[in-house]
Amino acid sequence: MSFLFVSLCSFSFAQLLPVLPGVYRWADRSVKVNGDRESGVFLEGTAPNLDYLRIHATTQYKGAKPSPAHINKEREELVIVKEGTMKATIDGKTKVLGAGSVLLIMPQQMQSFENIGDGPLTYYVMQYKSTKPANLERGRTGGGSMMLNADSLVFKSTEKGGSRAYFDRATAMCERFEMHVTQLNKKGPSHTSHSHSETEIILVISGETEMTIDGKEYKADAGDFYFINSELLHGMRNAGNAPCSYFAFKWN
Numbered sequence: 001m002s003f004l005f006v007s008l009c010s011f012s013f014a015q016l017l018p019v020l021p022g023v024y025r026w027a028d029r030s031v032k033v034n035g036d037r038e039s040g041v042f043l044e045g046t047a048p049n050l051d052y053l054r055i056h057a058t059t060q061y062k063g064a065k066p067s068p069a070h071i072n073k074e075r076e077e078l079v080i081v082k083e084g085t086m087k088a089t090i091d092g093k094t095k096v097l098g099a100g101s102v103l104l105i106m107p108q109q110m111q112s113f114e115n116i117g118d119g120p121l122t123y124y125v126m127q128y129k130s131t132k133p134a135n136l137e138r139g140r141t142g143g144g145s146m147m148l149n150a151d152s153l154v155f156k157s158t159e160k161g162g163s164r165a166y167f168d169r170a171t172a173m174c175e176r177f178e179m180h181v182t183q184l185n186k187k188g189p190s191h192t193s194h195s196h197s198e199t200e201i202i203l204v205i206s207g208e209t210e211m212t213i214d215g216k217e218y219k220a221d222a223g224d225f226y227f228i229n230s231e232l233l234h235g236m237r238n239a240g241n242a243p244c245s246y247f248a249f250k251w252n
Contacts, residue, residue: 013151019045019053021232026223029057031174036064048159048199048230049174049252052129055225057082064113072107073216074174078126079103080203080247090145100150100205102179104174105140106139106171124203130173139172150181161185161243171251179249183204184238193235198250202226207244210237 029040037060044054049228060067069089079088081101088103089112096116097103114133115121128175133185148166156166161183176198184190184207193212202211203225211218214232219239228234230252237246 013113016045016052016215019043019047019227021227021229021231022170023211023218023224023226024055025220026057036061037099042225043227046081047128049131050128050199051131052127053105054127055124056105057122057124059120060084060115061120062115062118063120064115064167066112069110071110071173072105072127074107074119075127075129076134076139076171077103077105077111077128078106078179078249079105080126082124082126084115084119084123085119085120086108087114087116088124088147089114090143090147093147095147095149097147097149098151099150100181102144102146102148102150102166104148104167104177106145107134108136109145111239116179126201128173135174136172138170142170155183160188160190161245166249174251175250177249179247180243181247183243183245185243187241190236190238193233194229195233196250197230198252199226199230200234200248202228203249205245205247207238207242208240209233209244210239 003137024042029042031038031040039058040054041056047053081097081099086097088097090105091109153164155162164181167178172176204220204222206222209220211226212235213228220226
């Protein structure tokens, strides 16, 4: 039996509040269990260049039924696989993805996710809608929807650790959206404090981290993420003696 669910934005975006800069912790998300899966929301609101922004994490337990095929009519999505093995289908194209893999899904694309591993499948979902009308042609020219397996991407070593580039492109909702993973092998800063026009999220994969955002100090461990609004001065650091790694993605 096939399922179809169409996601509509029926509420007023004007009712939402701006997302505050700072740290959003895995342990603090509001979790709801529904049969063979659970979902926990980290944040929902507005952000620079975005009328709508929501980030949640979903876990499909072992043997869970595939998520119902659905279309996000007015939103774009970024999906990051935290753990497990996902069989993802976007507009009829299917790919098996492991931990660290990323999906960028344009609006109006049919999608479905299935846990095909021996344990739980957990993934982050970032849904967003720009303040300007969606530009589907710009998104298609930028590469359309993407499914990127972490194992297929090149890790480049640096003096401090290394990095893995995922994409740097235009999307239907963003003039520019850039994403990479950084690894820091030793305690200390990634780089000097800086600011930029893009809004940025740092999602911690492993290790202990610290960040200064607009003069305030924060700490985050694996599963947590930092949210940095446009133009805020910020600096990321490895807080421990063991390596740390994290996703960094920013957009405008």
